[in-house]
Amino acid sequence: MTSFTRLGTILLTGTACLALTACGGADDVASPGAGTVIITPPATPTPTPSTPTPTPTAITAAQFASTSGARSDGSITISADEQLAIVNAGTNNNVNGTNVLNGVYPIAATSATTATDPSSINPFFTSTNFVGALNGPTDTAFQGWTCNSSSAQFGGTTTASCTAVPSIGAYSAATSVCPTGTIDDGTNETSSAPATRRLCRLPTLITASLTLPKIAGVVYRLRGQTEVGTDVGTTGADTGVTLTIAPGVVVAADSTEVTADLLLVNRGSKISAVGTRDAPIIFTSQQNLTANGVSDATQGQWGGIILLGRAPVAVCATGTGPNNAGGTSTTCQLAIEGVTGRSYGGPTQADNSGTMQYVQIRYSGIAISDGNELQGLTLGGTGSATTIDHVQSHNSADDGIEIFGGTTNIKYFAVTGADDDGYDIDNGYRGFMQFIIAAQKITPATADSFSTEIDSNGAEDLLPRTFGQYSNFTFVQTAFAPAAIRQRGGSDMRFINGIVKTPATVACLNLVAQEASQADRSTIRAADASKQDQGPPIFTSVYFNCNGR
Numbered sequence: 001m002t003s004f005t006r007l008g009t010i011l012l013t014g015t016a017c018l019a020l021t022a023c024g025g026a027d028d029v030a031s032p033g034a035g036t037v038i039i040t041p042p043a044t045p046t047p048t049p050s051t052p053t054p055t056p057t058a059i060t061a062a063q064f065a066s067t068s069g070a071r072s073d074g075s076i077t078i079s080a081d082e083q084l085a086i087v088n089a090g091t092n093n094n095v096n097g098t099n100v101l102n103g104v105y106p107i108a109a110t111s112a113t114t115a116t117d118p119s120s121i122n123p124f125f126t127s128t129n130f131v132g133a134l135n136g137p138t139d140t141a142f143q144g145w146t147c148n149s150s151s152a153q154f155g156g157t158t159t160a161s162c163t164a165v166p167s168i169g170a171y172s173a174a175t176s177v178c179p180t181g182t183i184d185d186g187t188n189e190t191s192s193a194p195a196t197r198r199l200c201r202l203p204t205l206i207t208a209s210l211t212l213p214k215i216a217g218v219v220y221r222l223r224g225q226t227e228v229g230t231d232v233g234t235t236g237a238d239t240g241v242t243l244t245i246a247p248g249v250v251v252a253a254d255s256t257e258v259t260a261d262l263l264l265v266n267r268g269s270k271i272s273a274v275g276t277r278d279a280p281i282i283f284t285s286q287q288n289l290t291a292n293g294v295s296d297a298t299q300g301q302w303g304g305i306i307l308l309g310r311a312p313v314a315v316c317a318t319g320t321g322p323n324n325a326g327g328t329s330t331t332c333q334l335a336i337e338g339v340t341g342r343s344y345g346g347p348t349q350a351d352n353s354g355t356m357q358y359v360q361i362r363y364s365g366i367a368i369s370d371g372n373e374l375q376g377l378t379l380g381g382t383g384s385a386t387t388i389d390h391v392q393s394h395n396s397a398d399d400g401i402e403i404f405g406g407t408t409n410i411k412y413f414a415v416t417g418a419d420d421d422g423y424d425i426d427n428g429y430r431g432f433m434q435f436i437i438a439a440q441k442i443t444p445a446t447a448d449s450f451s452t453e454i455d456s457n458g459a460e461d462l463l464p465r466t467f468g469q470y471s472n473f474t475f476v477q478t479a480f481a482p483a484a485i486r487q488r489g490g491s492d493m494r495f496i497n498g499i500v501k502t503p504a505t506v507a508c509l510n511l512v513a514q515e516a517s518q519a520d521r522s523t524i525r526a527a528d529a530s531k532q533d534q535g536p537p538i539f540t541s542v543y544f545n546c547n548g549r
Contacts, residue, residue: 063547068482069512078511090539097545104152109136112543118471118496124432125471132499133437133474144277145358146392150296151416152439162394166250166282169216171196176217181210211244220251224259229269234346241269248279253302255286262303275358284362300397303374304364309353309382310346313405314428314462325463325532336380337372344380349407351383358390365397373398382408399424417441426455428464434471440478451475451484460490460522465532467492477502488512490522492534497541504548
């Protein structure tokens, strides 16, 4: 998120634990549609041999934390010493770490620091005994359904390059035909070359349930703003409209016209994009359908995917709301950024906008204006019944994923090559994420790009308060931003079992307060139940490799 004009807040859901089976890095996701996954021994990246190095000197506060983003008049600050003290107040954190990663993989099988069982915090979390998103150098959890690039090599014999043309199967004039409900846009046949694919365009407004089956030689096309269903408002009944996409299907944006191509699912409608480990669903640009049509630096060739729901949000449009800690307002809603006239929000915490599993989103992201962008994946007020797992957002020209409010939980999500933030959350988002990776471009991303940005955008005490909880995360920061992690604006956050790596001159942490007085810095002030405030961010079992150490 490039602008500080948006608003947001978050919550702690400290429910009692359910003991879950030890994960060991496998992708055991308690959500429908994924089926049983059989993991075969992978061809994993060979760890780089390490040589003994002297024990490093203790990191300084100035190396560990950044004070960037403080009020311009200097009247409100969170010092680097205070930020380091907050982390040191946690449990099993190592702020003096050196490099333990080979790319995104741990070099050693032993956990970099003592792990904490996250299932004791909330039963959504899978029980783990390691820090980071991957359990050692042979973990296969991210292989097969992802694609490889210079940002992150996931290994595995079935993990293709992100620049490779997705497999659509052999074209046949007799069988490569457009299914009912789609529009035949012809083939790619030319005077000098026979057809190798048929293009089947989705209607710009899908008003009845539509299924996109896997048909050899067929690519489905998005032209312009393609919408699923019509908006039902904050409390309207479901439309019954679902866009269902089969495993292995390729959906490509239309580069033949200038309209920003995107897929938007309105409130009350659903997407069911359920791929498999070996046959992920791929959303990409039309250029990616041609050999050498994209490169490792390609981005911003289409808009991306937007899911809108009726779960609570904190920031309400003029004339709606306000909301409360329970998110029960039936009027609070806000227009989603990147498009015109489409809103999100409502009182239904368990709202369901559908399922996305085993999906790649390649080369998306468009900046309409400063602070008004399309990301790889945008969630606006989506609820806890929405299923998001095993999704990769690759080379977005903006954020990998941005979440505006709502309660959707996420497992197994990889952001690779994003030009802005990896994970951007705000506007009252209250959810859990586990097994998440942010690996920025090797060529540095835009300045002020963070692995994660947690925000409320200047609305420090609007409710619900933003409260995100990350477990088993790996953040490989390459952009010369102030830090890998930025948290500001009175948001709450818990970080568990993580690895954070930053280059020389880049800190690991940037806590910001811009409130009215130094005495009320809501990002780090003590817990206050009357304000739904959980207190300073909590760090547990996080290994920090900061400033290129």
